[in-house]
Amino acid sequence: MQRAEMERAMEELHPASYGWALSCCGRNREEAEEVLQNVYVKILEGKARFNGRSSLKTWLFAVIRLTAISQSRRRALRDVLTAKWARREIAPVATMPDAAAETSQVCASLVDALRKLARRQREVLELVFYHDMTIEEAAAAMHVSIGAARVHYQRGKKQLLAQMNGNR
Amino acid sequence: MNDDLLRQAFAELRRVEAEQAPPFHGPYVEPALSRLRSRLKPVLRLAFAALLLIIVVLSFRRPPEPSISAWKAPTDFLLATPGRELLQSTPDLKGIRR
Numbered sequence: 001m002q003r004a005e006m007e008r009a010m011e012e013l014h015p016a017s018y019g020w021a022l023s024c025c026g027r028n029r030e031e032a033e034e035v036l037q038n039v040y041v042k043i044l045e046g047k048a049r050f051n052g053r054s055s056l057k058t059w060l061f062a063v064i065r066l067t068a069i070s071q072s073r074r075r076a077l078r079d080v081l082t083a084k085w086a087r088r089e090i091a092p093v094a095t096m097p098d099a100a101a102e103t104s105q106v107c108a109s110l111v112d113a114l115r116k117l118a119r120r121q122r123e124v125l126e127l128v129f130y131h132d133m134t135i136e137e138a139a140a141a142m143h144v145s146i147g148a149a150r151v152h153y154q155r156g157k158k159q160l161l162a163q164m165n166g167n168r
Numbered sequence: 169m170n171d172d173l174l175r176q177a178f179a180e181l182r183r184v185e186a187e188q189a190p191p192f193h194g195p196y197v198e199p200a201l202s203r204l205r206s207r208l209k210p211v212l213r214l215a216f217a218a219l220l221l222i223i224v225v226l227s228f229r230r231p232p233e234p235s236i237s238a239w240k241a242p243t244d245f246l247l248a249t250p251g252r253e254l255l256q257s258t259p260d261l262k263g264i265r266r
Binding site for chain 2: 010011014015018019022029033104106107109110111126129130157160161164
């Protein structure tokens with residue numbers, strides 16, 4: 001794929017990519033933007049190459065997911081090495097501070113319920129419901145088998161509905 | 169709450185977050201490209217410096233020193249006088265007849 005063509009495709013997918021990066025970073029906007037920037041650099045530098053085995057969106061989402069995971073591990077390691085964890089006070093997760101007011105009650109309840117799910121359950125549900133992917137595509141983006149993705153989907157959906165009904 | 173309501177809730181979340189997405193061209197591609205350029209710059213500079221160093225080393229390299237046994241004085245040819253071979257050889261006395 002030519003670079004200009006790739007840039008155009010990335011621009012088209014940018015809002016969805018941002019949404020997915022937010023999801024991978026626990027809805028922390030700064031982290032999501034950093035992850036997305038690193039992903040774009042990786043792609044433009046040619047470190048991540050699209051080989052056409054899946055759709056571009058699935059591939060891009062897999063790159064975003066892996067970048068977010070490795071970035072979060074690096075951050076955790078850095079925090080341990082600098083003994084930040086010892087000094088850090090437990091604070092509520094500060095996400096979307098200015099947007100919180102705009103977000104409807106349903107959105108707030110959904111985000112809250114999603115946070116309580118296991119990572120893979122949350123990922124598969126977001127890929128299916130938020131990004132309109134099939135479970136097969138979600139499995140490819142998550143690097144898990146279709147069977148595993150189905151199990152995560154079923155269990156996650158059940159828990160999500162229970163959480164949201166409980167929040168009501 | 170069934171799947172459709174879940175879909176609606178996710179669609180609402182998607183709409184809200186899409187509105188908050190920063191523009192693609194401003195903070196994303198341009199810094200990514202400039203980062204790419206800034207990463208390439210030191211590499212290019214290093215390569216240029218290495219090339220310059222190689223050129224300087226090659227141009228200032230002296231030819232190898234000649235061996236002392238193979239050395240000849242520049243005025244050596246002056247010693248090659250006519251009849252020199254007579255002085256350097258032993259005369260054959262048997263050949264002299266009375």
